[in-house]
Amino acid sequence: MTATEKLILYRFFKTSADYLRGYALSEEEPVFVDTEIAPAEAAQQDAAPAQNPSTEPHVLFQQAGQDSRFSTMADIAQAVHACRGCGLVATRIHAVPGEGPEELSRLQNSVEVMVIGEGPGADEDKTGRPFVGKAGQLLDKMLEAIQLSRKTNCYITNIVKCRPPQNRDPAPAECAACAQFLEAQIRLQKPLAILVFGRCAAQLLLNTTEGIGKLRGRFFDYNGIPLLATYHPSALLRDESLKRPAWEDLKKFRTQLLQLRAERV
Numbered sequence: 001m002t003a004t005e006k007l008i009l010y011r012f013f014k015t016s017a018d019y020l021r022g023y024a025l026s027e028e029e030p031v032f033v034d035t036e037i038a039p040a041e042a043a044q045q046d047a048a049p050a051q052n053p054s055t056e057p058h059v060l061f062q063q064a065g066q067d068s069r070f071s072t073m074a075d076i077a078q079a080v081h082a083c084r085g086c087g088l089v090a091t092r093i094h095a096v097p098g099e100g101p102e103e104l105s106r107l108q109n110s111v112e113v114m115v116i117g118e119g120p121g122a123d124e125d126k127t128g129r130p131f132v133g134k135a136g137q138l139l140d141k142m143l144e145a146i147q148l149s150r151k152t153n154c155y156i157t158n159i160v161k162c163r164p165p166q167n168r169d170p171a172p173a174e175c176a177a178c179a180q181f182l183e184a185q186i187r188l189q190k191p192l193a194i195l196v197f198g199r200c201a202a203q204l205l206l207n208t209t210e211g212i213g214k215l216r217g218r219f220f221d222y223n224g225i226p227l228l229a230t231y232h233p234s235a236l237l238r239d240e241s242l243k244r245p246a247w248e249d250l251k252k253f254r255t256q257l258l259q260l261r262a263e264r265v
């Protein structure tokens with residue numbers, strides 16, 4: 001049984017118990033983990049041909065075709081809010097499509113930079129806005145240091161638009177279900193460059209299992225758009241020693257962006 005399924009069951013029984021015994025003061029929810037499947041069952045699954053190889057997210061991100069359902073950012077946001085494409089819908093409070101300059105978020109338009117994280121955390125789930133917790137406040141400062149801001153020239157979003165319970169890594173099927181939205185966001189916003197935060201997002205977008213220590217600070221080509229990955233602000237909050245290399249990466253990104261701007265005019 002997966003952690004998400006266990007959490008759903010827990011909440012179901014908790015609600016019933018609260019109803020019967022009267023509401024208890026709010027208790028911390030237990031942290032559930034996926035139960036590993038028995039070796040025999042796993043072997044059977046390995047032997048079975050893959051039903052849909054594109055549920056491998058890194059493959060899917062390359063395969064995600066142009067989705068004509070979406071011609072404005074508002075179309076995408078609406079579809080994200082209505083999405084029932086994976087199990088995260090059962091545990092989320094709010095879906096979090098993304099956020100950019102007010103007028104651009106609604107229309108088909110372009111931002112200079114697309115900022116991509118992993119997935120909403122507790123604060124984002126509560127508010128429906130990306131990167132608003134502690135890591136988000138640090139992200140805003142990091143962006144500001146290179147003259148970027150969600151209010152003027154960046155669109156901030158995530159690989160998955162709903163919170164994975166207990167902030168676990170998003171599962172392949174969850175990333176696969178969400179890939180259509182990110183692909184459409186990039187297509188409509190046509191950013192000059194993409195800035196990726198954290199191992200999980202970098203690996204998915206770059207189709208690799210290489211660690212973030214190797215991927216960070218280098219430019220890659222993402223369907224014709226220069227993409228640079230660096231450490232996630234949450235990692236910087238846990239480990240101060242990552243701040244300097246992250247700053248070096250941001251400066252490199254800034255230099256490249258200035259050049260891209262100059263080439264555009």
Ligand code: URA
Nearest residue numbers: 117118119120130131
């Ligand atoms: N971490 C992320 O990767 N994204 C958010 O929106 C918040 C925290």
